[in-house]
Amino acid sequence: MKSLTAREIFRLHPAVKRFLWGVKFWTSGYYINTVVQYANEEVINKYVQGQGKG
Template sequence: MPSYSIAAHTRYIIKYHIVWIVKYRHDILVDVAISDAVNKIIREIAERYGFTIISLGTDGNHIHVFVSAPPRFSPSQIVNILKSISGRQIFQQFPEVKKRLWGGEFWGDGYYVGTVGDGTTTDIIKRYIVNQGKETDHKGFAQLKLF
């Protein structure tokens, strides 16, 4: 059975794969010190906001974040929080980076986000919804218990 997170009156499994780039696609994250700092900062921000970083990786000019967050946060809010705070902190820790990124921003505009499930496919959800209220065999459908 999947592992649910719990918040006030809510149980949830919400996971996102989020990717965004360094401004102008500069290969700033090849610098191990900066890459390590980004990793540490993102994890600290996530902890402060109640997000769970499942996995995080940088690759030269972009970052991948696999994150779970409470349902009160939209994907755009999660990205905004992580990008804005981490960008400011990186500029504070590495002032020389700000000179390379003359626009005053560490991260580029935009991002990719995709949802990730726990083995529950689109077909399973569609079948479950279609069969609601019908006498049918619901094998394979775990019933969520809120309380």
Template sequence: YISDMIKIMKGNLAHQMFLLHPELKKELWGGHLWNPSYCVVTVSDRSREQVLAYIEGQKEKSR
């Protein structure tokens, strides 16, 4: 399942980050690196450039 894959990926990356930067755990609320939510979408016949442009547009909206 995609949700299991995301959970494993986030856990592994957080573990690596905390090993490389133990000070992070002290600075983060509750010692959590990731928000528990995520988004998964399909891109069907979109080009890489179209997907990257969409992602950049989402970054602008969140500022």
């Protein structure tokens, strides 16, 4: 899913590559959680905002 998304973004918006370090669009790793039981929109937003930091 990550690679398909990145390829499509690069295809539609080639200038995005200029703003990235190297050619990676996504950070390494994955996140799994049962949203209904353990998370909510705020938790997911915090996770997404923290990607690539430290």
